[in-house]
Amino acid sequence: MSSTSFPFLPVLVALPLVGAIATAFIPKTKPQLAKVVALAISVVVLGITVAAVIAFDTNGDRLQLAESYKWIPQWGLRFSFAVDGIALVMVALSALLVPIVILASWKDADDDGSGGRRNVPTFFALMLALEATMIGVFAASDVLLFYIFFEVMLVPMYFLIGSYGGPRRQYAAVKFFLYSLVGGMLMLAAxxxxxxxxxxxLGHATFDWQEIVNLAKNGGIPGDLQKWLFLGFFAAFAIKAPFFPFHTWLPDAGGAAPAGAAALLVGVLDKVGTYGILRYCLPIFPEASKYFATLAIVLSLVGVLYGALLAVGQTDLKRLVAYTSISHFGFIGIGIFAFSSQAVTGSVLYMVNHGLATGLLFIVVGFLVRRRGSQSISDFGGAGKLMPLMAGVFLIAGLASLALPGTSPFVSEFLVLIGTFSVNKTVAILAALGMVLAAAYILWMFQRTMQGTLNPALKDVAPMKKDLSVREKVVVAPLIVLIIALGVYPKPVLDMIEPAVKATIQDVGKSDPVPTAADGAQK
Amino acid sequence: MNDIQLPPIDYAALLPMLIVFGLACVGILAEAFVPRKHRFAVQATLTLAALIAGLVTVIINRDLEVTTIGGAVTIDGAGLFLQGIILVLGIVAFGLIAERRLERGGAFVANAAHAADSDGDKKQLNEAGATEIFPLTLFAIAGMMLFCVSGDLLTMFVALEVFSLPLYLMCGLARRRRLLSQESALKYFLLGAFASAFFLYGVALIYGYAGSVQLVAIKQSVLDSDKSGVLLAAGLALLAIGLLFKAAAVPFHVWTPDVYQGAPTPITALMAACVKAAAFGGLLRVFNVAFETTSWDWRPVITAVAMATMIVGSILAVTQTDIKRLLAYSSIANAGYLLVGVVSLGGAVGSSMFYLVAYGFSVLAAFGMVTLVRDADGEATHLSRWAGLGKGSPLFSAMFTIIMLGFAGIPLTSGFSSKFALFSSAWDANQSALVIVGVLSSVVLAFPYLKVVVLLWLNPPGDETPTVSVPGYLTRAVVGVGVLATIVLGVAPSWLLDMVNSAGTFLAK
Structure with missing residues (x-):
């Protein structure tokens, strides 16, 4: 393990946490100060993340930037942080999305939509607390530390949904918490x-990821036990991701959460599920992973198609976006359990790209909903005539979400399908149907909201006539740039994740099928 | 067989109990001779002094391992640690019992026996409360201390009665809702008397089998004897009923919600924290010392009881609408988790004791906060009345939320570290099925806790939302200590883990 002079990862966890506490103590009467402090801290975190990415050597060891401190020696629990390429891009995604979301939610906490006052500093403190736990969960290299972040992450999100969400927020918040807790508790048993x-x-108490993976490699975890433990972890991750049939909390939570929180929920939080499968299930339980791969692929495939079909039928913008994500998570799941380096690389890349694309989509939907005061698609119609720029951004977000070539999700979806095709043709072909349905739900949504004749009711809603403000332009610009840039030139990210993907596939003990016709499509 | 020999007595080893018992007796004399207006101050000081002196002597004795008074008392590492827990939690609970600023005259009335709504009862509503509560508390705590270090079953029975009888009485002393309080006292007394009878019958049968009531002698005769095990099994079953009743395990739990609800809240807190510690101290000792070698016989039964307790406690907690009843069912479910520790035997003694400390502090803080939500009729315990408290009393609600998240087992609270400690030692003892039932039931149990959090923060305050009283310094200290312990034991539990590990286990010789 390489040692670094600067403890990047602990700082990345501690700084937003300290910021959250500081923001929470800003008096309610100074909301502006709270916003500025929160934004400043999240930008500093982003800066440090960039430095960490630069410090990461893509040709170096699997785990880098390692830092470890004593915590509870009796259990072998340590504050251990270390990232591989996969974890690092997820940390970067979190650090990138949070300042954008904070800026996008600038006014979301000011009132509750019906004139009621809300506590603004707490909202931004919760955002920062969420950032700390998100970075922590990706950066942890200690199984129990990972679990702790995994669970604690629920608390800020619970209050973000419950206190600042839409009409059905209480129901959604409790459902979100309980679903996640079921998975979390099963994982605790595992x-x-x-x-x-x-x-x-090993002869001593430890949660160290590397030690446990080495033990697993040497056959230290017997087969039957592996299956049970795998199921414990997988249940938590499948609920988190979410895979069919554990997905029903996501549309409720995504629909009720404030747009910014929803962007983080779907953009980053849910990735913890797929990340966890890659980082914990596969290397620690290789035999069980292979044993349950078919099951996981079937669930994912059902998720792809079922999520897409439900998305087509939605009448609520936020719920629609949530359902599209279920479909996309299915793709990620298929890619992971195909166990070919192309497919897994595609899945990891998809985790990043989906975060960008769906994050953008949720943010734009948030802008729309805030202006209109309604999430229902039928309350819009022809809105593009009033706000051409908004319509353009919405279209880009939508097209990115349906994986149009030239946008970054295309690269990843294509990699997943190619990689899967070389392993299992049927699955790849069926999954490709999901792409067709994606066109249906995205384009139809766009048509119903932005195109056609202007909904007369919209004329009476003054905010609907305001196109993107400067703040909103600043919010969407970096995401659009990244989506296009990574769509054309994904190599920097691919370079970062490929060694980790290769190592993960080796852990499972799968030899990579030789890519045939699809060779060369990778870069 | 002529003269009865007085067995040698190790007074140093008994000193903590002698102090608390002795000062309890002094308290009774003080009740008779100290003028009324000074009585409260004298009694409160005396009680606190007794508890602190007891704790100090326990700490001084910490390395002692001795069996004394002819085997009636076994002082060992685990026993001393349990005594320490009971004293520490007792000191904290004392803060709630002695609080007189929340309500004129304190939470207790002078005379439990007045019929509810009779003239005498109405009159005493406005009089200062009973100061007998202090010596009663001391007797109860001393009884619990003895219960944890009993070396034979008869001493254990005496200790059981010594700590139970004051509790029966104290349950009936609530200043408000007199009828409910008296009902709870009567119910607790009648069912408790039943349980005691079972216990005693069990002791008799075991004596019939082993020819002795000493725990180590029972163990020895189990190893040596070739007699039929029927007497032993029947005796053990009856004995276990008596013990499980005090521990509030299913199916012997039905008294718990009624008594917890009806008893004055400070006494409920004392029962949830200290009595739980004592009951499990006794259970752990009996099963680890006397019946460890027969674990094949009783393990399936206690496993079933543990599962039932976890499941029933957590499911019934979901439907509760009164915060005290909710906490009562939660305490039943927690008894189920502790039984997991009992089933896991030797390896889990340390983590069970850790759990008792963690749970005790949290539950004291929880009941302490229940005493603060009041309206003109006293405590407002119905959950609907708690809606929207977060708006007017954010600090109170934040602290209650921490306690609720702790009970739900969210990491960085003592609820998580104690569950982890307990379940990991259970898995180590090959009880993985119990672990799985445990984690699943704790999901169910999380729901009522979340419901309370939702009520506090996410519901709009109603017209009738009661005020949160500004606590007197005593209650403030109790709540503060409880919340602090919940966080500290979640974030940095190492020192306590070290302590329970070095306390060692029960002396079995």
């Missing part, structure tokens, strides 16, 4: 089982 096995196998 974590305990893993810990006991590791303690007996």
């Amino acid at each position: 974590v305990i089982g893993l810990w006991v096995t590791a303690k007996n196998g």
Whole structure:
């Protein structure tokens, strides 16, 4: 493990946490100060993340930027942070989205839509607390530390949805919390089982990821136990991601959450599920991963098609976007369990690109909903005539979401499909149907909201006549630039994730099928 | 067989209990001889002094391992640690019992026996409360201390009665809702008497099998004897009923919600924290010392009881609409988690004790905060009345939220670290099925806690939202200590883990 002079990862976790506490203590009467402080801190975090990305050596060790501090020696629990390429791009995605979302939510917490006052500093403090836990969950290299971040992450999100969300926020917040907690508790049982096995196998108590992976490599986790422990972890991740049939909380949570929080929920939080599968399920339980791969692929495939079909039928903008994500998570799941380096690379890239594209989509939808005061598609119609720029951005976000060539999700979706095709043709062909449905739900949504004759009711809604403000332009610009840039030139990200993907596939013990016709499409 | 020999007595080892018992007796004399207006101050000081002196002597004795008074008392590492827990939690609970600023005259009335709504009862509503509560508390705590270090079953029975009888009485002393309070006292007394009878019958049968009531002798005769095990099994079953009743395990839990609701809240807090510690201290000792070698016989049964307790407690907690009843069912479910520790035997003694400390502090803070939400009729315990408290009392609501998240087992609270400690030692003892039931039931149990959090923060305040009283310094200290312990034991539990590990286990010789 390489040692660095600057403890990037602990700082990246601690700084937003300190910022959150500081912001929480800003008096309610100074909302502007709270916003500025929160934004400034998240920008500094982004800066440090960029430095960390630069410090990361793509040809170096698997785990880098490692830092480890003592915590609870009796359990072998340590504050251990270290990232591989996959984790680092997820950390970068979180650090990028948070300042954008903070800026996008600038006015979302000011009132509750019906004139009620809300506590602005708390809203931004919760955002920063969420950032700390998101970065922590990706940066942790200790299984229990990962679990702790995984669970604690629920608390700020719960209050973001419950206190600042839409009409059905209480129901959505509790549902979100309970679903995640079910998975989390099953994972806790598996974590305990893993810990006991590791303690007996290694002779000392440890949660260190590397030690446990090495133990697993040497066959230290017997087959039957592996299956049970895998299921414990997988249940948590499948609920988090979410895979069919554990997805029903997402449309409720995504629909009720304030747009910024929804962007983070779908853009980053849900990726913890797929990330967890890659980082924990596959290397620690290789045999069980192969055993359950078919099941996981079937669930993912159902998710692709079912999510897309439900998205077509939605009448609520935010719920529609949430359902599209279920479909996209299906793609990611298929790619992971195809166990070919192309497909897995595609999945990881998809995690990033989906964060950008869906993040942008949720943010734009948030702008629209805030102006109109309604999430219902039928309350819009022809709005593009009033706000041409907004319509343009909405279209770009939509097209990115349906993976149009030239936008970054295309590269990843294509990689997943090619990589899967070389392993299982049927699955790849069926999954490709999801792309067709994607065109249906995105374009139809765009048509119903932005095109056609102007909905007469919109004329009476003054905010609907205001096109993107400067603040809103600043919010969407970096995302659009990244979506296009990574769509044309994904190499920097691919370079970063490929070694980690290769190592992960080796852990599973799968040899990579030789890419045939599709060779060369990768870069 | 002529003269009865007085067994040797190690007074140093008994000193903590002698102090608390002794000062309890002094308290009774003080009740008779100290003028009325000074009585409260004298009694409160005396009680606190007794508890602190007891704790100090326990700490001084910490390395002691001795069996004394002819085997009636076994002082060992685990026993001393349990005594320490009971004293520390007792000191914290004392803060709630002695609080007189929330309500004129304190939370207790002078005379439990007045019929509800009778003239005498109405009259005493406005009089200062009973100061007998202090010596009663001391007797209860001393009984619990003895219960945890009993070396034979008869001493254990005496200790059980010594701590139960004051509690029965104290349950009936609530200043408000007199009828409910008296009902709870009567219910607790009748069912408790039943349980005691079972216990005693069990002791008799075991004596019939082993020819002794000493725990170590029972263990030895189980190893040596070739007698039929029927007497032993029947005796153990009856004994277990008596113990599980005090621990509030399903199916012996039905008294818990009624008693927790009806008893004065400070006494409820004392029961949830200290009695739980004592009951599990006794259970752990009996099963680890006397019946460890027969674990094949009782493990399936206690496993089933543990599962039932976890499941029933958590499911019934979901439907509760009264905060005290909710906490009562939550305490039943927590008894189920602790039973997991009992089933796991030796390896889980340390983590069970850790759990008792963590849970005790949280539950004291929780009940302490329940005493603060009041309206003209006293405490407003119905959950609907708690809606929107977060708007007017954010600090109170934030602290209650921390406690609720702790009970739900969210990491960085003591609820998580204690569950992790307990479940990991259970898995180590091959009880993975219990672990799975445990984690799943804790999801169910999280729902009522979340419901309270939702009520506090996300619901609009109603017209009738009661005020949160500005607590007197005593309650403030109790709540502060409880919340602080919930966080500290979640973030930095190492020192306590070290302590329970070095406390060692029960002396079995």
